[in-house]
Amino acid sequence: MQQSTKKNYKSKIIKITAATAITLSSLASLPYNLMTTEAMMASAAELTKSVDVATFAQFKTALEDATVTDIQLKNSLTLTASITTTKGAIKNIHGNGNLIDLKGYKVLLADGASGLVENATITSASGNNYSLFYSENTSTKLVYRDINQSGGYLPRMAGELRLEGNITHSTTGGNNSFEGRNLTIASGANVQFTNPTSGAYSSIDMNATYGPSTLLIEKGGYLNIDTAATTWSGIWLYQGSNMIVDGTLDLKTKLHGINVQKGAESATITVSGEMNIDSQDKAILGDISKLEFLEGSKSKISSASTTWPLTIGTMILRDNSDVEIEATSTAGSHSAVTLSQKQNTQGFTAEPKANFSITTNNGKTAIDG
DSSP, rough: OOOOOOOOOOOOOOOOOGGOOOOOOHHHHOOGGOOOOOHHHHHEEEEEEEEEEEHHHHHHHHHOTTOEEEEEEOEEOOOOEEEOOTTTTEEEEEEEOOOOOOOOOOOETTTTTEEEEEEEEHHHHHTTTOEEEBBSTOOEEEEEEEEEEEESSSSSSSEEEEEEEEEEOOOOOOOOOOEEEEEEETTOOOEEEEEEEEEOSSEEEOGGGGSSSSEEEEETEEEEEEEESSSOOOOOTTTTTTESSSSSSEEEEOSSSSSEEEEEEEEEOSSSSSSEEEEESSEEEEEEEEEEEEOOOOEEEEEEOOOOOOEEEEEEEEOOEEEEEEOOOOSSOSSEEEEOOTTTOOOOEEEEHHHHEESSSSSSSSEEE
């Protein structure tokens, strides 16, 4: 019998992840005979450098070293000075369950840099509004994952802060939980912001300094805010702000729930998931803003205010949205919903299949304007 001359060929499959990606241009520079699995993996390894740190001095050195991308904490540590990373750096801090005490110091994520902080407990002095990390540059990006923080602020970011996993932030006095441009609550995240003191600032302040901002709760993400502040709202929006609730928001406040800066151009609040507001004062104060409940969304909004429980420029309820709004006070002279009728506003629209109730308890009409 004649033997087969066929040969079996096995190919090597090379998996390249985001952490070890190699650009095509870098491969093109390699001689053909060196473009093997081993050469490619060696080149990729050069892009990642991980170090173990156990002291503040080692921590500072690693953050200032442009070649270090990953920092593994082996002990809890306390900052004794502020730190600045190099421009364009990648800094991933793996806390391994340890404590990072910032005291009153800060760590700057330099222009074009990105980072990750995960699996750590962080404490900070009250009034420290910079934290680990912070940035004044809109190109920076930071992920916080599985972080328990108390005191001070979460990172103040001119770029984007993304919260993943389980995040808790409790603070007292004149502190925000977040102040910055873009904040994302990731799918699957469970985020808890609490401030039990009357002198607290807004839990979320979408700072107008950096331009139009976006607060996004992704589908499957959960954000719970419980604040006793009596001079600041739970969420503060500004000119051009976009608030998108694709997941779930529970907001409980002593003062206003959501406040759009007075005199600002319109902000937009869009709900496709679930938004619940329980406010002892005005639930939403946004006289030239737009509030839209999309198909399949569910919301319950309650206000105990005696003056303008909910003020908005445009309110739209799409088919199959489920919305309940109640002004609980028996006093006062205003309706549950006041339509501002100011510049470019569109008033109240409910599509035929929208399911909604708007209730007052002071004898006034449900909607005014």
